[in-house]
Amino acid sequence: MKAPTLISLGLSAALALSSPLHAAEDPLKVGFVYVSPIGDAGWTYMHDRARKIVDKEFGDRVETTYVESVSEGSDSQRVIRNLSANGHDLIFTTSFGYMNPTLRVARQFPNVRYEHATGYKTAENVGNYQARAYQGRYLAGMAAGAMTETDTIGYVAGFPIPEVLRGINAFTLGVREVNPDASVSVSWINSWHDPAKERESAASLIRQDADVLTMHADSPAVVQAAQDEGVYGIGYNSNMKSYGPDAHLTSVMMHWEPIYQEKIQAVLNDSWEPESIWYGLSEGVVKMAPMHSDIPEAVVERINTHRDALINGDREVFQGPINNQDGEEIVAKGDALKDQQLLEINWYVEGIEGKLPN
Amino acid sequence: MSMDIIENILFATIRTGTPLLLVALGAMISERSGVLNLGQEGMILVGAVCAFIGAYTTDSLLIGVASGLASGALFSLIFAVIAISLVSSQIATGLALTIFGTGLSAFLGVDYVGLSIDGLDEQPIPLLHSIPLIGKAFFAQDLLVYGAFILFASIYYVMSRTRLGLIIRAVGEAPAVAHSMGYRVILVRYATVMFGGAMAGLGGAYLSLAYTPMWTEGMSAGRGWIALALVVFASWRTERVLIGAWLFAFASILHLVLQGFGYDISPNLLAMLPYLATIIALVMMMQRAGTAQLAPRSLGQPYYPQN
């Protein structure tokens, strides 16, 4: 019988747990709330990766906790509330749907600080943070534009929310920067996570002649499909090269650790403020995975030049002239879209095929 | 619309329809014997994760397929014991099986998330695959798709031409009568449930080995429920399950196809189509059937052995 030994082992572990682990100063307790399982690629994976990095870096000074697969309905409010009541000092809620629950809990715990990802509301003890993923999308678009031979690029996307539209628009601007003849076809799958549908959607884009694919969804199925069908694919969130070693042009990677470092440090220093931060390439929150060796040296250089310009602020992704899909000028030469306009974006730039669903 | 596009849509339809076909054939057989197993989703997930683990650790797709099949059958044994032997409610047990399978598959697969394998490749059949229009759809698929065709043909034969098929139907229609004729009702139901589990496991294996060769949590994305609807849509007839699987598959990729042509129809409204169609089909069939029963008469009811 194995069970008794296991139980006694467990008992001794329980005793070990109850003994005091830390002396002197209590560590800062930081909580993370995730919308999906952590997995090994995608949105939550990158948040958890960042959590591990800061956990290690701050050592004894910080203790992290996470709760995964928390649905965005009434459960999330309880989880955030419980983390708050459990002595957490700073809580990161990492999905859009947590915005209102976070605000409600925050009112009851004025001494706890909250940081909500991708939302737009703040409060006295609630800040929010976003990544300028669109900067990476723009660079990825340049790679796609250079590598397409059919001048058709496919984009598998979840839902038509501004975050996704910014990415599609920036990507298309990048494509047209190097290849004004190319166009981007978008396929909406109405799901963040349905690998089979993502794959089928990729296949349908390939049938429409697309020879470079990218996506805004949670699984690497599109990169995998690109590998299978012998076209190029561009990953998102994490480096997806392992899913398509030959197909993978690059990935737009989200590294949340600079934000987590900064916010945790701010709480430790007692200098935390509720702000809306939007970090990108400059802060190292958005990064590009190494480029495919098929991409000509000159193109890589050009991408790097643009990247440096974006980092230095010498140029912006959404700088004029930009036309919308119907060819009307939306941003004049010399202008650029403001952050507020980017937050609300609900139109396609020129070069995108198909209608924007409502 | 060019030939090429139709050919490709057909190809995608058959491929998308294959997991539905596999799962629904299995569910149909167990329902034919009077057992309604709402645990399809759980069985698919367990099959998918075990198939992936099998293929990954042994580097053999064959072993992967076999483990998907076997794990589905073994997993359904839980259902069989509780719902058949212990005469618990089939509905509650099936729902519990889905909850359990979703959790168990996530738990088993945690170390396998993010790993890649070389999935099943397409194996075009010489000559046949170049038939215009339908060649690609039917003769340039992977082995599991052909396997599904063969399974379909065998099940069609068994259900319509053999004594075994007759016994299964008798058990589903009137278990007490079947019992009095000397058939072992419990044994037959165990067999059909486990067959259903094996087919669901195979459907899962198709997802994790062929369609998207990887494991991610919840990758079945509701296909188990669609398969259950499909069995009703097909009014428990083998040949209609095949047609229905293709129709449902076509409906599920329809919005991708329409987007390709620049039409913008809400994918949510399109996603209702299979279910609406099933209700309408059910009503129409009931109208035509008159006073006859359409579903297996003892469907969902436990059987208490009499001696």
Added chain:
Amino acid sequence: MRIEARPTPSPTMRYLSPLLALGLTLITGAAIFSALGKAPLASLHAFFIEPVSTVYGLSELFVKVTPLLLCATGLTLCFRAKVWNIGAEGQFVFGALIAGAVSLQLADHQGFWVLPVVIASGVLAGMAWAGIAALLLTRFRAHEILTTIMLNYIAIQLLLWSVHGPLKSPSGYNFPESELFSPQTLLPTLWGQYRVTIAIFIALLMLAVVWTVLNRTLLGYQTRVMGENRQAARFAGFNGNRLIWVLLLFSGGMAGMAGVSEVNGPVGQLTTNLALGYGYTAIIIVFMGRMHPLGVLLASLLLGLTYLGGENAQMTLGLPKSITGVFQGLLLFFLLACDFLISHRIVLTPMRGHRPSNTSTREVTSS
């Protein structure tokens, strides 16, 4: 050793079997937790005790239980008559959707009548959704198990379509969710900062009503008669179709109320994530509670607790979320399986050729 049917169901086992199931779950659970390198006792403590060791925790248990209990209360009556409504999920969603749409419409109206109108719209919507199944069953003899499953999916897609389309918040940056409801359309909470709303009282009240109906009224008698045999209604001299309508409308209304309790309670807006499977979980609860109002109450508390426990175990012990599903599955299997001991016993004798000839097990309901 062999298993044989008891001449009459055992009253002792009626009470013992759930305890046995719970014991088996705890032992299996402890074994799993220690195999994962977690302290088994601490894990079980985190699962079952810690979540409800504070007033807030208890209040949250009732938040979780409210929609489950509302759905389960309606289903209890249905299932007693063997009307297998699997559609509480869809009725919940449709109720929530309509109540939400009405709440948005009434955002600028004040007055005591606003909330009753919102509640009524949700309840009526739930009834309407169940009414479709009733129509299909009575008019076209389309099996309710099958039609209600289909209707669940249609309702969820309707919700998604509405939240992505007509009901999307104009100021919400195009995110698929509605405006927040105005305070006067929300169900009042019971006290302080806790989230329990008056809906829990509605649930408990309706549970008492169901108990009374079942035991004290003609309707309850008819329900039980039909549960024995659907054809029997005709011989007992009442209209079976009418009863089917009443039962389905009642359970649909309850599920619609559950939808209201969720959107006009803790959620406070329409989102794409309202369908969390409460309707399906409620089905399991009704069977676990053996279709008895008190059993249903206990079962919903127990199942609600495992959800909170799963969250808590993640937080305090770092147990993965998937364990919650495994653990819940085990609990359900054991509970369903152990009920077998009410109608059967294990006899330790050598296997013999013949079986007792009584057929009393036939009468045992399928609990």
